Structures are given as C-alpha cells and as structure tokens.
Amino acid sequence: xxxxxxxxxxxxxxxxxxxxxxxxxxxxxxxxxxxxxxxxxxxxxxxxxxxxxxxxxxxxxxxxxxxxxxxxxxxxxxxxxx
Numbered sequence: 001x002x003x004x005x006x007x008x009x010x011x012x013x014x015x016x017x018x019x020x021x022x023x024x025x026x027x028x029x030x031x032x033x034x035x036x037x038x039x040x041x042x043x044x045x046x047x048x049x050x051x052x053x054x055x056x057x058x059x060x061x062x063x064x065x066x067x068x069x070x071x072x073x074x075x076x077x078x079x080x081x082x
Contacts (some may be wrong), residue, residue, distance in 0.1 A: 005018060005036070008059050013038075016048050024044050024078060025066065034060070037077050044076035064069035 005028035009020065021039035028035070036054055038044055053074040060072065 004063065004065060005056075005060070008063050009056060012055050012059070013052055016052055017042070018044065018048065018052055025070070028071075028073070032066070032068055033073055034066060034070050035073045037075060039077040043079055049074060049076055052078075 002020070005023055006020050013019065017040050018038045019040060020036055021037075022037045024035045026033065026035075036056060038049065053072070056074060057072060
C-alpha cells in the first residue's frame with residue numbers, strides 16, 4: 001500500500017519539501033485508520049502538515065485503495081534531540 005500511495009502522490013509534496021516516511025493501516029482506538037508519517041531534514045510545522053493532508057486526501061479518494069470507511073491521520077515524524 002505504501003508504494004502505491006507514494007507513487008500516486010509522486011512529486012506533489014516536493015513544493016513543501018516533504019516525503020512520506022511510513023504508511024500504516026489498522027485499527028486505532030476502535031476505528032480503521034490510515035496513518036501517513038511525513039519527514040524531511042527540518043522540523044515540519046502544523047501548517048505544512050495541513051497542506052500535505054489537503055494534497056494527499058483527494059489522491060487517496062481517487063485511488064480508492066481501502067473499501068471500508070477509515071480515518072486519515074497525517075502527521076510529521078518526531079525529531080529527536082540533537
């Protein structure tokens with residue numbers, strides 16, 4: 001699934017300087033959840049996560065990879081202390 005999503009999103013996140021780090025699908029708190037984690041060298045702010053979600057969501061709707069209803073959870077990879 002990760003490969004299909006990355007292929008479909010392609011370079012559409014390039015303007016934000018973001019990449020998809022991981023994709024997981026499963027049940028979280030009793031709900032089907034597709035989790036997409038974004039990454040890059042610099043810290044990703046919430047506005048960039050929102051913009052990325054607005055890019056990713058319609059692409060996923062068009063792909064229709066998951067037949068049942070689910071929650072899309074997009075967030076930035078946590079950065080450790082440096």
